[in-house]
Structures are given as structure tokens and as C-alpha cells.
Amino acid sequence: MDLLRVNQLKKSFANDDGEKCDIIDIESFVLEEAEICGLSGESGSGKTTFLHLLAGILTPDSGSIEFMGVDTGLLSSSERDNLRADKIGYIFQSFNLLQGFTALENLEIAMSFSSSSEREYALELLDKVGLSNRLEYYPHQLSIGQQQRVALARALVNKPKIVLADEPTGNLDSFNAAKVFELLCNLCTDYKSALLMVTHDQVVLESFEKKVDLRNLNRSALFT
Amino acid sequence: MNLKFRSICLLSVRGIKQFGFSSIVASLAISMAGGLFLSTWKIKEGTQNAFSLSSGGFDAVLGARGAKLQLILNAIFHLEDSPGNLDWEQYEIIKENRAVKAAYPIAVGDNYLGYRLVGTLSSLFTDHEWKKGKKYEIHKGGRIFLDSNKEALVGSFVASKLGLKVGDTFHPYHGLTFKEDSKHNDIYKVVGILKPTGTPSDRVIWVPILGIQHMEGHAEEYANSVSAVLLKLRGAAGFGLEMKYNKQGNIATFAWPIPAIIADFFSRLTWFEKVLQLISILIGVMSCMIILAVLRNSLHERRREFAILRCLGANRSFVTNVVIGQSCIISFFGALGSLVIYFLTSSFAAFLIREETGVMLDPFAWDSILMYSFVGIILLGLLSAIFPAISAYRFEISKNLQLNS
Numbered sequence: 001m002d003l004l005r006v007n008q009l010k011k012s013f014a015n016d017d018g019e020k021c022d023i024i025d026i027e028s029f030v031l032e033e034a035e036i037c038g039l040s041g042e043s044g045s046g047k048t049t050f051l052h053l054l055a056g057i058l059t060p061d062s063g064s065i066e067f068m069g070v071d072t073g074l075l076s077s078s079e080r081d082n083l084r085a086d087k088i089g090y091i092f093q094s095f096n097l098l099q100g101f102t103a104l105e106n107l108e109i110a111m112s113f114s115s116s117s118e119r120e121y122a123l124e125l126l127d128k129v130g131l132s133n134r135l136e137y138y139p140h141q142l143s144i145g146q147q148q149r150v151a152l153a154r155a156l157v158n159k160p161k162i163v164l165a166d167e168p169t170g171n172l173d174s175f176n177a178a179k180v181f182e183l184l185c186n187l188c189t190d191y192k193s194a195l196l197m198v199t200h201d202q203v204v205l206e207s208f209e210k211k212v213d214l215r216n217l218n219r220s221a222l223f224t
Numbered sequence: 225m226n227l228k229f230r231s232i233c234l235l236s237v238r239g240i241k242q243f244g245f246s247s248i249v250a251s252l253a254i255s256m257a258g259g260l261f262l263s264t265w266k267i268k269e270g271t272q273n274a275f276s277l278s279s280g281g282f283d284a285v286l287g288a289r290g291a292k293l294q295l296i297l298n299a300i301f302h303l304e305d306s307p308g309n310l311d312w313e314q315y316e317i318i319k320e321n322r323a324v325k326a327a328y329p330i331a332v333g334d335n336y337l338g339y340r341l342v343g344t345l346s347s348l349f350t351d352h353e354w355k356k357g358k359k360y361e362i363h364k365g366g367r368i369f370l371d372s373n374k375e376a377l378v379g380s381f382v383a384s385k386l387g388l389k390v391g392d393t394f395h396p397y398h399g400l401t402f403k404e405d406s407k408h409n410d411i412y413k414v415v416g417i418l419k420p421t422g423t424p425s426d427r428v429i430w431v432p433i434l435g436i437q438h439m440e441g442h443a444e445e446y447a448n449s450v451s452a453v454l455l456k457l458r459g460a461a462g463f464g465l466e467m468k469y470n471k472q473g474n475i476a477t478f479a480w481p482i483p484a485i486i487a488d489f490f491s492r493l494t495w496f497e498k499v500l501q502l503i504s505i506l507i508g509v510m511s512c513m514i515i516l517a518v519l520r521n522s523l524h525e526r527r528r529e530f531a532i533l534r535c536l537g538a539n540r541s542f543v544t545n546v547v548i549g550q551s552c553i554i555s556f557f558g559a560l561g562s563l564v565i566y567f568l569t570s571s572f573a574a575f576l577i578r579e580e581t582g583v584m585l586d587p588f589a590w591d592s593i594l595m596y597s598f599v600g601i602i603l604l605g606l607l608s609a610i611f612p613a614i615s616a617y618r619f620e621i622s623k624n625l626q627l628n629s
Contacts, residue, residue, distance in 0.1 A: 052625075055535070057534070057535060057621050057622060057625070058622050077539075077540065078539050078540070081534070081537055081538070081539035082537070082539070084536070085539075086537070088537075090535050090536065092532075096532045098529060098532065098533075100241070101234065108227060108230070108231065109231045109234065109235070109533070109536075110536045110537070112227040112228040112231040113228075113536060113538050113539070113542065114537065158537070
């Protein structure tokens with residue numbers, strides 16, 4: 001069953017001169033439930049914009065994004081917020097952990113946006129990412145790899161249907177990148193969450209069964 | 225605790241910590257504004273009430289021709305100079321008036337180490353109720369003076385300040401202020417210490433009126449005069465006496481009703497109260513602006529954090545509530561601080577008033593204004609948070625995350 005279906009999706013921004021620049025022009029894109037997919041593309045090809053459109057952070061100029069059969073363009077702002085909280089996990093390249101909050105608090109804050117929140121589940125996730133002994137550590141007390149593992153756990157804490165990962169291994173060394181990638185795939189498989197992961201790393205990309213190059217997908221004038 | 229509420233609290237506290245110094249300054253400014261406002265309001269009101277209730281159970285004072293307020297301050301509160309003396313005969317006349325339930329003559333003009341000697345009749349301590357149902361009480365081992373003896377009954381405040389006890393003797397000094405070279409030769413013996421009443425009676429040394437009248441060194445005319453007559457009236461009999469003494473006569477002044485004259489006195493201080501209230505309002509406005517600045521800076525500094533929160537699913541009202549929560553915390557501590565400042569100020573004022581007048585002020589007496597001001601200060605904080613909260617509500621995630629990769 002389709003989890004995500006994108007049709008005729010367009011998004012443009014005004015540049016500094018006020019001219020409209022098309023960033024996203026995607027005819028069709030589909031992701032099945034629990035499917036794991038790698039997304040590649042050059043810098044500036046609109047990968048992050050695409051993820052933000054999927055997450056409902058941005059609204060498209062035209063076209064539709066159907067999530068579990070619901071056109072997200074028809075949802076109100078607060079309904080999109082709820083959808084993001086309950087069904088979508090988001091991982092940033094720079095982790096974006098909330099500074100000043102412990103690893104556990106980072107998860108608990110994310111949980112508070114969702115309708116179903118169990119503290120035990122947060123503890124279980126932190127255990128699975130190997131940080132059960134770092135619950136009360138602040139981000140600055142954790143290594144880079146550990147910070148990204150907290151970010152993984154945070155993305156999964158609300159049992160999302162999909163995890164959107166924006167170059168989660170981009171800031172990690174190859175050893176940590178491989179570990180984080182493996183962990184992310186395993187967690188998504190375990191929790192039956194789909195994964196759409198942006199990566200530049202060809203080695204990582206080769207590991208995906210389904211790979212999409214945004215250059216082939218995006219008909220945006222900028223890149224044709 | 226609800227997880228969402230807890231998260232809002234955590235994030236609000238985080239904002240406070242991030243701008244700790246500014247937040248503390250904002251709280252202190254609110255505390256000062258609220259404390260000053262409450263103090264000016266409550267101390268004036270409390271003092272007026274305390275003075276009105278400290279009339280020692282008397283309804284009116286008859287004294288020499290002059291200002292009613294001066295008469296009351298001198299005869300009831302034992303402050304200020306006496307406006308002059310009345311003939312003893314005037315006391316006899318008013319005592320016999322049917323409108324008068326009880327009359328007690330007093331004579332002043334001497335002191336002991338700065339504390340006034342007030343001459344009166346011993347019946348004041350046996351018959352008069354200084355408060356409804358309460359007569360003067362004397363500490364064990366003491367008694368009321370005999371009208372014909374050189375004996376003294378010492379107010380509780382004076383006794384504790386001067387360490388006087390039953391059996392002690394002293395030489396009075398002439399005048400209402402202490403001068404070492406104005407000692408009388410008469411010797412008075414302390415025969416009793418009054419129990420505290422919380423009225424100006426605690427601050428004087430009571431002696432027989434004959435003693436003051438015939439004190440060695442006093443002029444001859446003292447022997448047949450009184451400083452004032454303290455009166456207890458029957459019902460609303462004051463109107464007739466007011467007419468008789470103030471409108472038709474020109475010998476004496478009838479000061480009645482005491483609470484109205486005191487209220488009139490306090491109303492003359494309104495301008496001072498208004499100036500202080502204006503200052504407190506200005507500080508209040510300033511503190512609101514500080515809160516506004518703190519919240520705006522915080523919002524600006526935390527743009528990325530809020531964008532992350534929105535990415536994770538926080539809705540607009542959540543981030544708005546974080547801003548409001550931050551303002552609530554600042555104003556809550558400001559409100560607490562204002563109560564602390566109020567209690568400190570009013571305790572100090574109560575101490576000063578007690579020292580100077582003997583009137584007891586209860587700074588810890590409950591008044592609903594305390595609760596209203598507490599809530600009001602928090603509402604003021606919320607008012608300051610309106611614009612930052614609106615900014616937070618309108619917060620665009622896309623503008624605050626690097627969207628274009």
C-alpha cells in the first residue's frame with residue numbers, strides 16, 4: 001500500500017532580485033509502507049526542500065502530496081503539525097538536538113507533541129541506540145556520533161510511519177556514519193517505519209535497495 | 225504532570241536561564257513597582273485605620289480654642305504640643321452635660337527621658353473601656369495610682385524602653401521634650417505597669433492629674449487648668465456639643481468625630497500617595513518594557529530552537545505558550561518579590577509608627593488587595609508577552625531553518 005504519493009509537485013522561491021525560481025518540479029514519486037529509500041542529488045538540487053514539503057513544513061505551489069491517502073495540502077496548519085508530530089520523524093544533518101536539555105528530555109519534548117506518549121518507550125529507544133547510560137547527559141557532553149543517535153531515537157519516539165532523514169551521516173566520520181546508517185535502517189525495520197534518507201555518500205547509497213536520484217526526478221528548470 | 229505542560233515549563237525555564245540577568249532585572253523591577261504600589265496604598269490605608277481604631281475608646285476631645293487635629297493629636301495620640309489649657313470649670317461643666325457619658329481630664333507638660341507624663345484621674349483605669357469590652361489591665365504586682373499621691377502607672381512601651389518596674393522612682397522633667405537641665409524636684413514612684421493595648425497609651429507615663437497641676441516649678445494657673453478633656457458620648461450627641469462649643473462658643477474647641485478628623489488629616493497626604501503611586505506605575509511600565517525586551521531577545525536567539533520544535537511537530541500554540549510561560553515565570557517571581565518588598569516596607573513602617581506614636585499596625589493582616597495585586601502583576605506580565613507571543617505564533621519554520629540545500 002502506498003504510504004506517500006506525490007503528484008505534479010511544484011515549489012518555487014523568489015531569488016534576491018525577486019525573480020521566481022523553480023526548485024521542485026516532480027511529476028510523481030511513491031513510497032510504500034515500511035519501504036526504505038535513498039535519495040541522492042547534487043547540492044542545491046532541492047533535496048531538503050523536497051523533504052520539507054513531504055513533512056508539511058512547506059506547502060507546495062501546486063500538485064499534491066498524499067500521505068496515507070490524505071492530501072496534506074487540504075490540511076490546516078495545525079492538522080499538518082499533528083501529522084508531523086504523530087506520523088513523521090525528522091532527522092537533520094546537524095542533529096539539531098535541543099541544547100540545555102538532556103538526551104531523555106530531548107525525546108520527552110518530542111513526545112509531548114504526539115497524542116500517544118510513553119516514557120518507557122523513550123527509555124527503550126535510548127537503550128536500543130546504546131545510550132541507556134547517557135540519559136541525563138546534555139548534548140555538549142555527548143560525542144558527535146552519540147548526538148546523532150539521540151537524534152535517531154528522537155525521530156522514532158512517536159512511532160512515525162515515515163522517517164525523513166536529511167543527510168544524517170553527513171557530519172560523521174565513515175565509521176560512525178556506517179554505524180548510524182545501520183542503526184537507522186534496523187530501527188525503521190523493527191518499528192515498521194518507512195525511511196527516506198538523503199545522502200551524498202555513494203557507499204551508503206549503494207546499500208539501499210531503492211535509490212532515487214533527484215536529478216532524474218526533479219524537472220525543475222534550475223537543473224535541466 | 226502532563227508531558228506537554230512539562231515541556232512548556234522546561235522550555236520556558238530554559239529561556240529564563242538563557243537570559244538570566246535580564247530576567248532577574250525584569251523580576252526585580254516588577255517587584256519594586258508592585259512593592260512600592262502596595263506599600264503606598266496599604267501603609268496609608270493601614271495607618272489611617274490604625275489611627276482611627278486607636279482613639280482609646282473616646283468619641284471626642286474638648287480642649288483650648290484651636291485646631292481640632294492638633295487637639296486630637298495631643299490628647300489622644302500624645303503627639304504635638306497642646307494648643308493651650310482649659311479651666312477646670314470647663315471640665316466640670318461638660319462632665320455634667322447629659323450628652324456626655326464619661327469625661328476624663330488630662331494635663332500634659334512634663335516628661336521623663338522624653339516620654340510624656342499625662343495627668344488624669346484614676347477612674348480612667350477603673351471605669352473606661354479603651355476598646356469595646358476591654359479595660360486597662362495592670363501587670364501582676366502593680367496597682368492603679370492614688371489620685372492624691374505622687375505615683376505613676378507606666379505604659380508597657382515606656383516600661384520596656386526605660387526598664388521601669390514597680391517600686392522605681394524618678395524625677396519628671398519639665399516640657400514635652402527631654403532637657404537635662406529642666407528636672408523637677410518632685411519624685412514619683414512607679415506603682416504599676418500597664419499591659420500592652422496597642423494604643424498611644426502604651427507610650428506615656430500616667431500620673432494623677434493633681435501631680436501635674438501642682439508640680440514644683442509649674443505656674444500658678446496650672447493648678448486650676450486641664451490640657452484637654454477626653455469624652456465618651458451618649459449616642460450621636462456630638463452634634464449638639466459641636467454646635468455649642470464650635471459654632472456658638474469661643475472658649476473651647478470640641479473635636480468630634482475623631483475618625484473623621486483623622487481621615488481629613490490623611491486626605492491631606494493624598495498628593496504624596498499619588499506621587500508615589502505614579503512612580504510605581506512608571507516603574508511598572510518600565511518593567512513591562514524590560515519583559516518585552518527579554519522575550520523579544522529570547523525569541524530572536526531561539527529562532528532555530530523554535531524551528532526545530534515546529535519541525536518535530538510542535539504546533540503554533542505550543543511555542544506561543546513557551547513565550548507566555550517565560551513571561552509568567554518572570555512576573556510570578558516579580559509578584560512574589562513585590563509581596564516581600566511590601567511586607568518588609570510595611571514592617572519597617574509599622575515599627576516606626578509604633579515607636580513614634582504607639583499605634584499598632586499589622587503589616588501581615590490579610591487584605592484581598594494582596595491577592596489582586598499578585599494576579600494583577602502576572603496579568604501585566606502576560607500583557608507584556610502579547611507581542612512576542614504573537615510573533616511566536618506567526619513564526620515561520622521555513623525562514624528559520626536553512627531550507628534551500
